[in-house]
Amino acid sequence: MKEFNLYERLLLKKDLVEIVENYQILHFDDFPILYIGTNRLGNKIIGSHLEEDDQTKTILTLHSILSNKEFHQFMNGKISYLDLLRNSKSISIVEKDYSFKVVKAYDIDFNSIPSDYLPLKNSFCPSIIKTHSLIFSISLKGKLADVNKAVADEVSKIQNGFTEFLEDRINSLKGMNLLPKAMLQPYTEGSFKINFELDLKQKGVNGNLFLQQAPISKYITNYIKYISESFVEDKEIFKNDNTNFSNELSQLENTLNEVYDKAYIQRPENIGLSLKEDILKSAVRFEKLTEQVGVNFESASINNVIDNEETPLAFIDEDFNQNFQSSVEEIEIHKKGLIVDENFKEYKIYIYHLNTDTRTGNAFIKNSNNEEEMSKPKIKIQGDEGLEKTKYTESLYMSKWITVNAKAKKVGDKFKQLNIQYEN
């Protein structure tokens, strides 16, 4: 214990690094070797066991505060504990007594941790045997969400987007005869948390007795994990109607097979290809969830909830948003091709973002063959006359639909870009 030089370290307020809620042991071996939880401010903390001393009856542990992104990355095996510590700016040594009560906390930086105690490169989160449920939460963080508020319109879009996403996945299970209904539960703080429960009823009078044992909740949670963690990396697989499958996609297919096998329902033909098609369809729905991130909240985490314990499934921030949207677009361009107007045409748009200096922004426009769905193309207004007091700024400030002449770039029904002819 001497190698930690505790006597010369800066003492910290222990309640900053003490886990007071949501304590969960990730790995136990005589002692809780690796664990997570939250401090009194709700920050996520990861802790690990360093050493114990029978003479002084002292246990030393390492605690660090995690960002939501780091937490998600670690829990999903994307980053090792070593890398978490290496990148952390808030590592502390927490001294506990032999009843595991926190006695003191000391500041330490990564380079001062004795090398013998450093985790190895392969210190990924141990696989935990997990059960799954059909209860989910979406937790918004940052900006307005941090004062436990959210914009009603954005919350409504997330609610609708996620309930449609969940219900569509159940409806895509051919032959199961299930009637899904995603129910909203009361909002909770955290920073702003939207809660859902997916209720499944069987259609008809004669229910399938074996359906209870089909791992539908495991399939849905693995599906959400796949689409948030692996879809972007697998985008090439979705560009062609080939039978290429990544390991992650094969695992999801195996879970889907398990759903059918345990329900004693014959697997649909070409189940793998149907799954791929369904993922592409769902990616468009998922994209709608990601669109809300950035303005009034910084990130959204989708969690599976069992006995009030949350397992992170997806973490969506602006980086994720950009990667995800560009992957969906790339696949769509590859499959449907990019259509560009040769001549200017009339379009009805509503500009919701415009930089009058660069003359660029974004607008809403109804999709060409499906007026119920809207695209949010980038816009560029030609010319060099000032845009003040024009119909463009009127649309922006008065939330007004206007008619413009523009050349559009489209992928399928969706508008991607409008090059607008300046008119006054």
Added chain:
Amino acid sequence: MTFENLHHDTECNCTDNAEKDTANEYIRKLKKDVVQDSDFHTHWERGIKSEAKECDDVCSYKAVSINQSKGDSERLIVNKYLNTFSINPKKGAHYVKFKLKDNTGKVKFAPEVDDQSHYNLFKSDTFTLDSIITISIVKFA
């Protein structure tokens, strides 16, 4: 075989349903590459105590955690040790494979979610390191 040391400060009967087992092989992780007294000290003996008053908790703190080496269990327990080692290499890279003698104590099957071959060893009053038959010391990392 008596268990007065084990029971002197508790009303729990920890050896209830525990058995003598001199046939099977067991595994215990070591702090170093040799077996020391401290490797078989229980949390209770070290002063590490649970606030919980339930007998299951109390007795698990009064037991030495060991694993029965049977079939695939050795590979699984080594995986667990390797996980510990990757998080904190100071927790040791060796384990001892051993058998119990007639007077060593009693074992009780106590499986955990991620540790299905886990047993609690309740040491008898006469337990010393000579009470175990060391089969081998294995370096796993």
